Amino acid sequence: MKADAIRFFLPAIVATPIKEPVPIFSVILGIMLIAPLFSEKMHLPGIVGLILAGVIVGPNGLGLFARDNTIVLLDTVGLLFLMFMAGLETSLDEMKHNADKALIFGLLTFAVPMILGTGDNVSNWLRIFTSDFSRFLFCFPYLAGITYSQ
Structure with missing residues (x-):
């Protein structure tokens, strides 16, 4: 636009x-x-x-x-x-001087998006699985009854 x-x-x-x-x-x-x-x-x-x-x-x-x-x-x-x-x-000298801060920053920039992304994926998977699976469990006996009655 x-x-x-x-x-x-x-x-x-x-x-x-x-x-x-x-x-x-x-x-x-x-x-x-x-x-x-x-x-x-x-x-x-x-x-x-x-x-x-x-x-x-x-x-x-x-x-x-x-x-x-x-x-x-x-x-x-x-x-x-x-x-x-x-x-x-x-600067490698500055990196050595701040090694602990750099390590914490590096771990956090990996861990935080990884945890948030994994949590989002798991919640989406559970939402899709439970909604589809519950529909399947609700509809299966009805569909099975139609199939076997004919």
Whole structure:
């Protein structure tokens, strides 16, 4: 709905998404050079500008790019780059100094979603099982009586 409203106001720009790999790469390279500069002027990290620019020009924003093989490849490369940069900014000395806090944080970020997800799955399974099973137990004698009486 929002994308349609944006496309209504900017029909010349988003008439059709870019599909050729070289223009896609050129536009993305330009965005990669410009977006961090704008975001740092607003006192935000450069990666925030890149993410916001991706949202703006993506298929749910202006629709400048369609999700094809080129975008998927560049998406994967961008994710690897992001993880690489996060690894470069990690200080092992600081990690050793805060090892207990890091261990607790790591365990909690695993355990809390795991427990909540498991609880949600079990409750859904019990709800479905009990409702279907109770219907089966209620209907089975009636259906069995019809089948055997004929």
